[in-house]
Structures are given as C-alpha cells and as structure tokens.
Amino acid sequence: MTDYGNIDVEQFFTGDPIEDWLDLKRREDISTGTVDSLVQKLQTNSDGTAFQQFLSNRDVGVLDATVMDLYDYRDFIREVNSKREMKNKLSEVSTFYNDMRRLKQTDSNPAAFVLSRTDTRVKLPNREYHTVEAMGDFLAFIPHPQMQTMCLCYLKYGLRRGAVVNIDLCCVNIDDPRYRPILMNAISNFIGRYAAVRIPYIFTETSAQMMWLMVRNVATETSATTMSYFRSTTR
CATH class of the missing domain: 1.10.1200 (Non-ribosomal Peptide Synthetase Peptidyl Carrier Protein; Chain A)
Structure with a gap:
C-alpha cells in the first residue's frame, strides 16, 4: 500500500x-x-556489462583483469565506434549517389553538379561607414567615464571581430531596418535615464549613428557564434 x-x-x-x-x-x-x-x-x-562480456570471451574474471585487459577493451571500443562511424558515412555517400543516379548524373562529377546549382554570389549588407575621428567625437559626447570606457571597448572589439565575420543572413543582420525602432527606443531610454540625474548628454544624428554602430558591433559577436553553428551544420 x-x-x-x-x-x-x-x-x-x-x-x-x-x-x-x-x-x-x-x-x-x-x-x-x-x-x-x-x-x-x-x-x-x-549476461552483464559489455566489459564483463569482453572478459568472459577471454575466460578472465573481473577481479582477475589486468591493466592490459583494460587497454585491450579500450581499443576494442574504439574499433567498434570507428566502424559504426564509417558505416554512417558510407550510408550518407550511398544516399547521395542514389540521388545523383535518379537525376541521371552518373556520367559527370556529382559534386560539380551540386555546386553548379548552388548560389555562390556574395551579397554584402549595406553598412554605414564612420571614421575613427567620428567615433572619437561620439565617445567624447559621453560624460560618464564608465559608459565611455564600455562603449570604447565595444567599438574596438566589435570592429575587429566584425572584420573577419561575414553576416549575410537577414535574421542576424543588425543593419536590417526592422531593428531601427528597437535601437531608437533604447537610445531614448538611455537619454532619459541620464537626464534624470542631471548629467548632460549631447544627442545628435551622429551620436545616434554611433550608438547604432556600437549595438551592431556588439551583436556581431553573437551573430558570429550563430553563423559558425549554421555553417558547421550545413556543410
């Protein structure tokens, strides 16, 4: 009960x-x-665990096993796993060539056929360009030293990271116009918070663009991780 x-x-x-x-x-x-x-x-x-079965095939008990038996068991597991991995790869290759035969591509290079149907054109996003002097002027407008240091760090790190990352997907492209209202709302909250504590902040079109650049470059780091995963899963 x-x-x-x-x-x-x-x-x-x-x-x-x-x-x-x-x-x-x-x-x-x-x-x-x-x-x-x-x-x-x-x-x-x-009849027991895999290790016990391995030892029983050798007529060796668990308590009588030696270090060499453990090494042999490790090699045995590696061999089984490698064969399983090879079987999976061969299955993928077999499926690929079956599809190629269905498309009557047996007399040509199947890989070349796939690449010929792939759009390899690079579409660069429309990015605003700002000089180092303009960035410096924007940072000078920020009176709070900690905020100024943080923005400087984000700008430098984001620019260097973004130089080696190509972001072409719309979902991770921070330059997409749909993100603009979110940014402007964030800037308004930022200005309102500092005005409440009587800290002067000069808000100009240049400063808005700089804030946009900073947010975009910070997002580049997150986008880089997304793109790395996307590319690794679509190879």
Missing part, C-alpha cells in the same frame, strides 16, 4: 520485463529492422 493506493503492475508486466517492452515496441509504428536492432543490443548485454 502506498499513498496512491494499490498499484497493480502485473497488468503491464506479466512476464519478462524486457520481452514485454519489446512486445510494446513491436506494436508501435516502428520498422522491423529497428526492433531487431534493439533485440540484438539487449541480447548482447543480457
């Missing part, structure tokens, strides 16, 4: 729990090959 009353588990598991689980998988919409693979893995580990 528990806080939930009498729990009858026999209606779910009447025999061997593993067999009951496999029967449940067979009734689900799962391919026969997947179920057979599950059965094979369960049978492989039915």
Whole structure:
C-alpha cells in the first residue's frame, strides 16, 4: 500500500520485463529492422556489462583483469565506434549517389553538379561607414567615464571581430531596418535615464549613428557564434 493506493503492475508486466517492452515496441509504428536492432543490443548485454562480456570471451574474471585487459577493451571500443562511424558515412555517400543516379548524373562529377546549382554570389549588407575621428567625437559626447570606457571597448572589439565575420543572413543582420525602432527606443531610454540625474548628454544624428554602430558591433559577436553553428551544420 502506498499513498496512491494499490498499484497493480502485473497488468503491464506479466512476464519478462524486457520481452514485454519489446512486445510494446513491436506494436508501435516502428520498422522491423529497428526492433531487431534493439533485440540484438539487449541480447548482447543480457549476461552483464559489455566489459564483463569482453572478459568472459577471454575466460578472465573481473577481479582477475589486468591493466592490459583494460587497454585491450579500450581499443576494442574504439574499433567498434570507428566502424559504426564509417558505416554512417558510407550510408550518407550511398544516399547521395542514389540521388545523383535518379537525376541521371552518373556520367559527370556529382559534386560539380551540386555546386553548379548552388548560389555562390556574395551579397554584402549595406553598412554605414564612420571614421575613427567620428567615433572619437561620439565617445567624447559621453560624460560618464564608465559608459565611455564600455562603449570604447565595444567599438574596438566589435570592429575587429566584425572584420573577419561575414553576416549575410537577414535574421542576424543588425543593419536590417526592422531593428531601427528597437535601437531608437533604447537610445531614448538611455537619454532619459541620464537626464534624470542631471548629467548632460549631447544627442545628435551622429551620436545616434554611433550608438547604432556600437549595438551592431556588439551583436556581431553573437551573430558570429550563430553563423559558425549554421555553417558547421550545413556543410
């Protein structure tokens, strides 16, 4: 008896729990090959752990295993994993060439065919250009020393980082006009906060552009991470 009353588990598991689980998988919409693979893995580990099975094939008990047995087991696992990885790669290559045969591209270079259908044109975003002198004037307008130091750090780091990162996706391009209202709202809040404590702040079109540049360059770092992940997953 528990806080939930009498729990009858026999209606779910009447025999061997593993067999009951496999029967449940067979009734689900799962391919026969997947179920057979599950059965094979369960049978492989039915007599104990994989390490115990490895030692039992050598007629060596767990307590009698030596360091060399551990090294051999490590090499065995590496070999199994490498074969599995190679099998996955070969499956991908096989699928690729099957698609090429379907497109009747067996007599040419399949990779060249794919590249010929790929748009490789580079579309540079429309960026505003500011000189170092203009950036310096903008920083001079900021009276608070900590804010000035932070903006200087963001400008320098963002410019250097942005020089080696190409941001062409609309979703990560901070120059997109849709981000403009967000920036202007942030600038208004910034000015209002400093006006409340009687700190003078000169707000001009140049300072607005500089604030835009600063925000954009800070976003470059986040965009760089996004682009690196995007490129690594679409190769």
